[in-house]
Amino acid sequence: MSRYFTEDHEWIRIDGQTGTVGISDYAQGQLGDIVFVDVPEQGKGLSKGDEAAVVESVKAASDVYSPVSGAVIEGNAALADEPALVNSDPEGEGWFFKLTLSDPSELDSLMDETAYEAFVAKL
Amino acid sequence: MSDHDEDVIIETLALPLDGWHRARGGRMVEFAGYWMPVQYEGIMAEHLWTRESAGLFDVSHMGQITFRGEGVVPALEALMPADIAGLAFNRARYSLLLDENGGILDDLMLTRQAASEEDGEQVYMVVNGATKYDDIGHMIEHLPDEITLNLMEDHALLALQGPKAVDALSRLIPGVETMVFMQAGSFDWQGHDLWISRSGYTGEDGFEISVPAEAAEAFADALTAQPEVKPIGLGARDSLRLEAGLPLYGHDLSPETTPVAADLGFALFKRRREAADFPAAARILAERESGPATKRVGLLVEGRQPVREGATVIDASGAEIGRVTSGGFAPSVGAPIAMAYVPLAMATPGTRIQLSQRGKTHAATVTAMPFVPHRYFRGAK
Numbered sequence: 259m260s261r262y263f264t265e266d267h268e269w270i271r272i273d274g275q276t277g278t279v280g281i282s283d284y285a286q287g288q289l290g291d292i293v294f295v296d297v298p299e300q301g302k303g304l305s306k307g308d309e310a311a312v313v314e315s316v317k318a319a320s321d322v323y324s325p326v327s328g329a330v331i332e333g334n335a336a337l338a339d340e341p342a343l344v345n346s347d348p349e350g351e352g353w354f355f356k357l358t359l360s361d362p363s364e365l366d367s368l369m370d371e372t373a374y375e376a377f378v379a380k381l
Numbered sequence: 382m383s384d385h386d387e388d389v390i391i392e393t394l395a396l397p398l399d400g401w402h403r404a405r406g407g408r409m410v411e412f413a414g415y416w417m418p419v420q421y422e423g424i425m426a427e428h429l430w431t432r433e434s435a436g437l438f439d440v441s442h443m444g445q446i447t448f449r450g451e452g453v454v455p456a457l458e459a460l461m462p463a464d465i466a467g468l469a470f471n472r473a474r475y476s477l478l479l480d481e482n483g484g485i486l487d488d489l490m491l492t493r494q495a496a497s498e499e500d501g502e503q504v505y506m507v508v509n510g511a512t513k514y515d516d517i518g519h520m521i522e523h524l525p526d527e528i529t530l531n532l533m534e535d536h537a538l539l540a541l542q543g544p545k546a547v548d549a550l551s552r553l554i555p556g557v558e559t560m561v562f563m564q565a566g567s568f569d570w571q572g573h574d575l576w577i578s579r580s581g582y583t584g585e586d587g588f589e590i591s592v593p594a595e596a597a598e599a600f601a602d603a604l605t606a607q608p609e610v611k612p613i614g615l616g617a618r619d620s621l622r623l624e625a626g627l628p629l630y631g632h633d634l635s636p637e638t639t640p641v642a643a644d645l646g647f648a649l650f651k652r653r654r655e656a657a658d659f660p661a662a663a664r665i666l667a668e669r670e671s672g673p674a675t676k677r678v679g680l681l682v683e684g685r686q687p688v689r690e691g692a693t694v695i696d697a698s699g700a701e702i703g704r705v706t707s708g709g710f711a712p713s714v715g716a717p718i719a720m721a722y723v724p725l726a727m728a729t730p731g732t733r734i735q736l737s738q739r740g741k742t743h744a745a746t747v748t749a750m751p752f753v754p755h756r757y758f759r760g761a762k
Contacts, residue, residue, distance in 0.1 A: 290616070291425040293710035293717075294686045314687050316424040316710050317616055319739075341685070 262325065262365055263374035269349060270325045272365065277326060280353040281313065281344065284378045289315040292344040297333030297355050304328060304357060306364050311354045313344065326364040328357035396441040397537045397594040401601055405612055413510035415442045417615055424616035428712040431583060431621055435543035436613035437604050444513025445533040445591055448504045456528050457504060460520065462640065462659040463491065464650035470495040473563045473578050477640055477648050478516060483661030484636035485643065486519060487512045492565045492578060505576065507538065509630045537597035541604060542587035544756065549607035550588055557588060562757035570600060579758065582618065584625025584751055586758045623718060624711050626679055626750025632690055633677060633706040633720050639665055642673040642722065675703060676728040679750035682717040682743055692738035694723050705736060713753050723747065
């Protein structure tokens with residue numbers, strides 16, 4: 259399984275045609291205490307760059323963009339009751355949604371883990 | 382001369398405790414023209430710590446101003462609806478700087494400082510950071526020439542807030558524990574003159590402490606060395622004041638809002654109402670009689686999603702009938718809360734209303750404020 263990152267701090271983990279999307283540890287640290295997450299519904303079609311989810315900290319609301327195009331398989335229902343999972347395990351249990359990729363070649367424009375670490379180090 | 386302003390790059394300024402915050406991991410943001418810490422370990426933890434122990438806030442961006450001169454009390458009364466003449470020495474009072482239409486230019490705290498033979502009486506005032514230079518401009522324009530005004534830029538302002546604030550501060554400065562809410566006085570700490578009032582902006586017991594800039598770091602060190610005290614950022618200051626039902630200037634109050642619409646009628650003192658001698662008194666007193674068109678209320682928002690400043694209050698057809706001026710997740714309530722201006726007919730607690738934010742509708746209920754009970758110290762039980 260490989261993992262990619264966007265400049266907006268989303269990650270996507272690829273398993274065959276399925277991608278799991280969340281926000282990076284850096285992003286959750288910048289947002290602070292997460293108090294609400296709105297994830298997309300099953301079946302929703304997303305284009306790369308679409309607003310896919312909303313994450314709200316005590317301070318502010320932020321949009322989460324889909325790193326690739328595809329159809330949503332499921333949103334992470336656990337986040338409704340426990341949005342703080344995004345803080346405690348952003349790149350694991352705190353995932354936002356899964357989707358079926360419609361164009362895997364879009365992954366080529368994303369950063370791999372090493373490139374993302376270098377990107378964040380410059381911020 | 383040109384008829385438009387040149388582009389001026391205004392540098393963000395550092396306050397006396399700038400390095401102190403950075404050394405302690407404060408995340409610095411630009412606020413009111415200064416670098417200020419928005420958070421340390423996290424807004425939620427800092428908020429809850431303040432409610433159960435004591436939090437140290439740096440509010441040195443606020444304007445500390447002293448006024449003196451012959452007739453200083455009536456001169457200041459002409460600009461605001463407070464009864465200053467009826468205020469005892471070393472007592473603090475909340476008031477509003479009003480424009481000629483009754484709009485709110487700023488909200489503030491003022492204290493009468495005891496008169497001395499040679500210096501005469503002095504009034505100490507704390508105004509908001511973002512408005513302090515506009516306030517000074519307005520006051521210089523409207524105060525008589527005999528009144529001198531001094532912006533205390535050589536002083537930091539700290540707030541120590543929370544149920545254990547009195548334990549921590551009285552260990553350093555014995556005697557502060559005898560003051561009650563809205564009482565103030567001069568104290569010595571290691572040879573430095575501090576001006577301390579038992580007041581704050583969190584709804585908790587606590588103190589606001591004016592300290593000479595050169596002593597600010599040592600004093601902040603001494604406070605945070607107390608086991609009850611942690612430094613707290615502006616983020617938790619905002620969530621704490623929202624739960625306490627306290628309005629924030631520039632958000633819940635503005636020149637477009639009047640004292641009556643803002644539900645700050647307590648700031649219109651009886652003697653001043655009877656004399657009708659504050660700015661726009663006729664208009665404000667008429668509004669007080671007939672009721673304002675809209676009124677500031679508290680809202681409990683259903684669900685978990687925060688509804689924030691800028692969201693609208695809508696009627697059944699979706700038309701805008703009011704506006705949310707502050708809102709967010711309330712850590713001590715465990716739910717989203719907000720303040721909004723709503724039509725007077727909908728301002729009664731228990732009224733159900735609809736809010737619109739980014740295309741989504743949220744249900745909310747008008748509720749009495751504060752959302753979290755105030756715990757001010759008003760004297761030994």
